[in-house]
Amino acid sequence: MELNDIIFYVFGAITALSALYIMLTKNILYAAFALILTFIGVAGIYVFLGAEFIAVTQVLVYVGGILILLVFGIMLTNRLSGKKVVSPAYNKLMGLIVAAGLFAILFKGILQANFSAMNWIDKGASADSSIPKFGLTLMTDYVLVFEIIGVLLLLALIGAIRIAGNVRKEDKSAV
Amino acid sequence: MPFDYLLILGAFLFCVGLFVVVTRKNAILVLIGIELMLNAANINLIAFSSFDPNALQGQIFSLFIITVAAAEAAVGLSIVVKVYKHFQTADLDKINELKG
Numbered sequence: 393m394e395l396n397d398i399i400f401y402v403f404g405a406i407t408a409l410s411a412l413y414i415m416l417t418k419n420i421l422y423a424a425f426a427l428i429l430t431f432i433g434v435a436g437i438y439v440f441l442g443a444e445f446i447a448v449t450q451v452l453v454y455v456g457g458i459l460i461l462l463v464f465g466i467m468l469t470n471r472l473s474g475k476k477v478v479s480p481a482y483n484k485l486m487g488l489i490v491a492a493g494l495f496a497i498l499f500k501g502i503l504q505a506n507f508s509a510m511n512w513i514d515k516g517a518s519a520d521s522s523i524p525k526f527g528l529t530l531m532t533d534y535v536l537v538f539e540i541i542g543v544l545l546l547l548a549l550i551g552a553i554r555i556a557g558n559v560r561k562e563d564k565s566a567v
Numbered sequence: 568m569p570f571d572y573l574l575i576l577g578a579f580l581f582c583v584g585l586f587v588v589v590t591r592k593n594a595i596l597v598l599i600g601i602e603l604m605l606n607a608a609n610i611n612l613i614a615f616s617s618f619d620p621n622a623l624q625g626q627i628f629s630l631f632i633i634t635v636a637a638a639e640a641a642v643g644l645s646i647v648v649k650v651y652k653h654f655q656t657a658d659l660d661k662i663n664e665l666k667g
Binding site: 490 | 587
Protein backbone atom coordinates (compact mmCIF):
# COMPACT_ATOMS: atom_id res chain seq x y z
CA MET A 393 0.00 0.00 0.00
CA GLU A 394 1.39 3.37 -1.00
CA LEU A 395 1.64 6.40 1.23
CA ASN A 396 -0.98 8.17 -0.91
CA ASP A 397 -3.54 5.48 -0.18
CA ILE A 398 -2.78 5.51 3.53
CA ILE A 399 -3.30 9.27 3.78
CA PHE A 400 -6.49 8.97 1.74
CA TYR A 401 -7.86 6.32 4.09
CA VAL A 402 -6.92 8.42 7.11
CA PHE A 403 -8.90 11.39 5.74
CA GLY A 404 -11.82 9.11 4.89
CA ALA A 405 -11.77 7.64 8.39
CA ILE A 406 -11.67 11.13 9.97
CA THR A 407 -14.69 12.13 7.90
CA ALA A 408 -16.71 8.99 8.61
CA LEU A 409 -15.90 8.80 12.33
CA SER A 410 -16.63 12.45 13.05
CA ALA A 411 -19.91 12.19 11.11
CA LEU A 412 -20.76 9.16 13.23
CA TYR A 413 -19.94 11.19 16.34
CA ILE A 414 -22.35 13.94 15.24
CA MET A 415 -24.99 11.23 14.90
CA LEU A 416 -24.39 9.82 18.38
CA THR A 417 -23.60 12.80 20.59
CA LYS A 418 -26.30 14.64 22.50
CA ASN A 419 -24.31 17.83 23.00
CA ILE A 420 -24.94 20.40 20.27
CA LEU A 421 -21.60 22.13 20.78
CA TYR A 422 -19.68 18.86 20.45
CA ALA A 423 -21.62 18.14 17.26
CA ALA A 424 -20.54 21.52 15.86
CA PHE A 425 -16.90 20.83 16.74
CA ALA A 426 -17.07 17.35 15.20
CA LEU A 427 -18.42 19.03 12.07
CA ILE A 428 -15.07 20.88 11.79
CA LEU A 429 -13.28 17.53 11.61
CA THR A 430 -15.75 16.29 8.99
CA PHE A 431 -15.16 19.36 6.82
CA ILE A 432 -11.37 19.12 7.15
CA GLY A 433 -11.47 15.43 6.23
CA VAL A 434 -13.59 16.21 3.18
CA ALA A 435 -11.15 18.99 2.22
CA GLY A 436 -8.29 16.47 2.39
CA ILE A 437 -10.17 14.14 0.08
CA TYR A 438 -10.70 17.02 -2.37
CA VAL A 439 -6.93 17.59 -2.51
CA PHE A 440 -6.46 13.93 -3.40
CA LEU A 441 -9.00 14.24 -6.19
CA GLY A 442 -7.13 17.17 -7.76
CA ALA A 443 -9.54 19.86 -6.61
CA GLU A 444 -7.19 22.07 -4.60
CA PHE A 445 -9.21 25.21 -5.13
CA ILE A 446 -12.38 23.56 -3.85
CA ALA A 447 -10.43 22.21 -0.86
CA VAL A 448 -9.22 25.69 0.08
CA THR A 449 -12.71 27.09 -0.47
CA GLN A 450 -14.12 24.33 1.71
CA VAL A 451 -11.79 25.24 4.56
CA LEU A 452 -12.40 28.98 4.16
CA VAL A 453 -16.17 28.93 3.72
CA TYR A 454 -17.18 25.97 5.89
CA VAL A 455 -14.61 25.95 8.69
CA GLY A 456 -14.05 29.70 8.71
CA GLY A 457 -17.59 30.84 7.99
CA ILE A 458 -20.44 28.42 8.44
CA LEU A 459 -18.99 26.81 11.57
CA ILE A 460 -18.55 30.21 13.22
CA LEU A 461 -22.15 31.04 12.29
CA LEU A 462 -23.34 27.75 13.79
CA VAL A 463 -21.44 28.32 17.05
CA PHE A 464 -22.88 31.84 17.25
CA GLY A 465 -26.33 30.36 16.61
CA ILE A 466 -25.82 27.90 19.47
CA MET A 467 -24.68 30.73 21.69
CA LEU A 468 -27.70 32.91 20.87
CA THR A 469 -30.34 30.17 21.11
CA ASN A 470 -29.41 28.63 24.46
CA ARG A 471 -29.45 29.97 27.95
CA LEU A 472 -25.90 29.30 29.05
CA SER A 473 -26.36 28.88 32.76
CA GLY A 474 -23.63 26.37 33.42
CA LYS A 475 -25.51 23.35 32.12
CA LYS A 476 -24.60 21.60 28.91
CA VAL A 477 -26.42 22.38 25.68
CA VAL A 478 -27.96 19.00 24.96
CA SER A 479 -30.60 17.90 22.49
CA PRO A 480 -31.41 14.19 22.58
CA ALA A 481 -32.50 12.26 19.52
CA TYR A 482 -36.15 11.34 19.14
CA ASN A 483 -37.71 8.55 17.07
CA LYS A 484 -34.30 6.89 16.89
CA LEU A 485 -35.60 3.58 15.58
CA MET A 486 -37.58 5.03 12.70
CA GLY A 487 -34.76 7.38 11.80
CA LEU A 488 -32.25 4.57 11.88
CA ILE A 489 -34.46 2.39 9.69
CA VAL A 490 -34.86 5.17 7.10
CA ALA A 491 -31.18 6.15 7.09
CA ALA A 492 -29.79 2.61 7.17
CA GLY A 493 -32.27 1.49 4.52
CA LEU A 494 -31.25 4.32 2.21
CA PHE A 495 -27.59 3.56 2.86
CA ALA A 496 -28.13 -0.13 2.09
CA ILE A 497 -29.86 0.74 -1.20
CA LEU A 498 -27.09 3.16 -2.19
CA PHE A 499 -24.36 0.72 -1.13
CA LYS A 500 -25.83 -2.10 -3.18
CA GLY A 501 -26.38 0.23 -6.13
CA ILE A 502 -22.79 1.52 -6.05
CA LEU A 503 -21.37 -2.01 -5.87
CA GLN A 504 -23.63 -3.29 -8.65
CA ALA A 505 -22.98 -0.34 -10.94
CA ASN A 506 -19.27 -1.27 -10.81
CA PHE A 507 -18.00 2.16 -11.79
CA SER A 508 -14.37 1.04 -11.85
CA ALA A 509 -15.05 -1.16 -14.88
CA MET A 510 -16.65 1.57 -17.00
CA ASN A 511 -14.59 2.60 -19.98
CA TRP A 512 -14.65 6.34 -19.34
CA ILE A 513 -12.97 5.76 -15.99
CA ASP A 514 -9.29 6.19 -16.79
CA LYS A 515 -7.46 4.49 -13.96
CA GLY A 516 -4.10 5.82 -15.00
CA ALA A 517 -5.28 9.42 -15.08
CA SER A 518 -3.66 11.14 -12.16
CA ALA A 519 -5.54 14.22 -11.14
CA ASP A 520 -3.00 16.99 -11.59
CA SER A 521 -3.20 20.56 -10.39
CA SER A 522 -5.88 22.34 -12.34
CA ILE A 523 -6.35 25.75 -10.74
CA PRO A 524 -5.48 27.81 -13.89
CA LYS A 525 -7.80 25.66 -15.98
CA PHE A 526 -10.48 25.96 -13.29
CA GLY A 527 -10.22 29.73 -13.26
CA LEU A 528 -10.39 29.96 -17.06
CA THR A 529 -13.44 27.69 -17.21
CA LEU A 530 -15.15 29.62 -14.45
CA MET A 531 -14.61 33.01 -16.06
CA THR A 532 -15.48 31.96 -19.62
CA ASP A 533 -18.03 29.16 -19.90
CA TYR A 534 -19.70 29.69 -16.53
CA VAL A 535 -19.32 33.42 -16.05
CA LEU A 536 -23.08 34.08 -16.10
CA VAL A 537 -23.75 31.50 -13.38
CA PHE A 538 -20.80 32.90 -11.45
CA GLU A 539 -22.28 36.39 -11.49
CA ILE A 540 -25.76 35.11 -10.60
CA ILE A 541 -24.41 33.14 -7.66
CA GLY A 542 -22.61 36.28 -6.47
CA VAL A 543 -25.85 38.27 -6.57
CA LEU A 544 -27.64 35.41 -4.77
CA LEU A 545 -25.02 35.43 -2.00
CA LEU A 546 -25.34 39.21 -1.64
CA LEU A 547 -29.13 38.98 -1.45
CA ALA A 548 -28.99 36.16 1.09
CA LEU A 549 -26.56 38.03 3.33
CA ILE A 550 -28.59 41.26 3.19
CA GLY A 551 -31.72 39.23 3.93
CA ALA A 552 -30.03 37.48 6.85
CA ILE A 553 -28.96 40.78 8.35
CA ARG A 554 -32.46 42.22 7.82
CA ILE A 555 -34.12 39.20 9.47
CA ALA A 556 -31.81 38.83 12.44
CA GLY A 557 -30.94 42.46 13.06
CA ASN A 558 -32.87 44.75 15.32
CA VAL A 559 -35.18 47.22 13.65
CA ARG A 560 -34.64 50.67 15.08
CA LYS A 561 -37.65 52.55 16.33
CA GLU A 562 -37.47 55.38 13.80
CA ASP A 563 -37.29 52.87 10.94
CA LYS A 564 -40.52 51.14 11.91
CA SER A 565 -42.69 53.57 9.96
CA ALA A 566 -40.68 53.01 6.79
CA VAL A 567 -41.08 49.20 6.87
CA MET B 568 -7.45 4.93 -4.82
CA PRO B 569 -10.63 2.95 -5.11
CA PHE B 570 -13.39 4.94 -6.70
CA ASP B 571 -16.22 3.00 -5.06
CA TYR B 572 -15.02 3.95 -1.58
CA LEU B 573 -15.51 7.62 -2.40
CA LEU B 574 -19.09 7.06 -3.50
CA ILE B 575 -19.76 4.92 -0.43
CA LEU B 576 -18.31 7.67 1.79
CA GLY B 577 -20.63 10.16 0.10
CA ALA B 578 -23.61 7.87 0.61
CA PHE B 579 -22.62 7.38 4.27
CA LEU B 580 -22.35 11.12 4.89
CA PHE B 581 -25.73 11.67 3.23
CA CYS B 582 -27.41 9.01 5.38
CA VAL B 583 -25.85 10.37 8.58
CA GLY B 584 -27.11 13.82 7.62
CA LEU B 585 -30.56 12.40 6.93
CA PHE B 586 -30.60 10.67 10.32
CA VAL B 587 -29.59 13.88 12.09
CA VAL B 588 -32.24 15.90 10.23
CA VAL B 589 -34.99 13.37 10.95
CA THR B 590 -34.28 12.59 14.61
CA ARG B 591 -33.12 15.87 16.17
CA LYS B 592 -35.48 18.57 17.29
CA ASN B 593 -33.01 21.37 17.83
CA ALA B 594 -33.02 23.69 14.81
CA ILE B 595 -29.23 24.13 14.84
CA LEU B 596 -28.64 20.38 14.68
CA VAL B 597 -31.03 20.13 11.75
CA LEU B 598 -28.91 22.74 9.95
CA ILE B 599 -25.77 20.70 10.77
CA GLY B 600 -27.43 17.66 9.18
CA ILE B 601 -28.24 19.66 6.05
CA GLU B 602 -24.60 20.74 5.79
CA LEU B 603 -23.54 17.09 5.97
CA MET B 604 -25.92 16.20 3.13
CA LEU B 605 -24.59 19.06 0.97
CA ASN B 606 -21.03 17.85 1.58
CA ALA B 607 -22.01 14.36 0.48
CA ALA B 608 -23.26 15.78 -2.82
CA ASN B 609 -19.99 17.70 -3.22
CA ILE B 610 -17.89 14.57 -2.69
CA ASN B 611 -19.77 12.77 -5.45
CA LEU B 612 -19.47 15.69 -7.87
CA ILE B 613 -15.72 16.06 -7.31
CA ALA B 614 -15.11 12.31 -7.44
CA PHE B 615 -16.67 12.11 -10.89
CA SER B 616 -15.02 15.37 -11.94
CA SER B 617 -11.54 13.95 -11.31
CA PHE B 618 -11.94 11.80 -14.44
CA ASP B 619 -12.79 14.84 -16.49
CA PRO B 620 -9.74 17.09 -16.23
CA ASN B 621 -10.56 19.35 -19.19
CA ALA B 622 -14.13 20.45 -18.56
CA LEU B 623 -14.09 20.56 -14.74
CA GLN B 624 -17.87 20.79 -14.56
CA GLY B 625 -18.09 18.88 -11.28
CA GLN B 626 -15.69 21.22 -9.50
CA ILE B 627 -17.60 24.27 -10.70
CA PHE B 628 -20.93 22.81 -9.62
CA SER B 629 -19.49 22.02 -6.20
CA LEU B 630 -18.26 25.63 -5.90
CA PHE B 631 -21.84 26.77 -6.52
CA ILE B 632 -23.12 24.26 -3.97
CA ILE B 633 -20.71 25.66 -1.37
CA THR B 634 -21.97 29.17 -2.11
CA VAL B 635 -25.60 28.13 -1.81
CA ALA B 636 -24.77 26.31 1.44
CA ALA B 637 -23.24 29.49 2.85
CA ALA B 638 -26.34 31.49 1.88
CA GLU B 639 -28.61 28.83 3.34
CA ALA B 640 -26.70 28.72 6.62
CA ALA B 641 -26.77 32.51 6.98
CA VAL B 642 -30.50 32.85 6.28
CA GLY B 643 -31.42 29.72 8.27
CA LEU B 644 -29.47 30.75 11.34
CA SER B 645 -30.87 34.28 11.29
CA ILE B 646 -34.39 32.83 11.13
CA VAL B 647 -33.56 30.49 14.04
CA VAL B 648 -32.24 33.40 16.11
CA LYS B 649 -35.38 35.42 15.37
CA VAL B 650 -37.65 32.47 16.22
CA TYR B 651 -35.75 32.00 19.47
CA LYS B 652 -36.28 35.63 20.38
CA HIS B 653 -40.02 35.21 19.81
CA PHE B 654 -40.72 31.75 21.29
CA GLN B 655 -37.79 31.50 23.76
CA THR B 656 -36.98 28.04 22.39
CA ALA B 657 -35.20 26.48 19.43
CA ASP B 658 -37.10 23.21 19.76
CA LEU B 659 -38.85 22.61 16.46
CA ASP B 660 -41.77 20.73 18.04
CA LYS B 661 -42.63 23.59 20.38
CA ILE B 662 -42.77 26.12 17.58
CA ASN B 663 -46.31 25.33 16.50
CA GLU B 664 -48.05 28.67 16.19
CA LEU B 665 -48.47 30.38 12.88
CA LYS B 666 -49.73 33.72 14.16
CA GLY B 667 -46.85 35.63 15.71
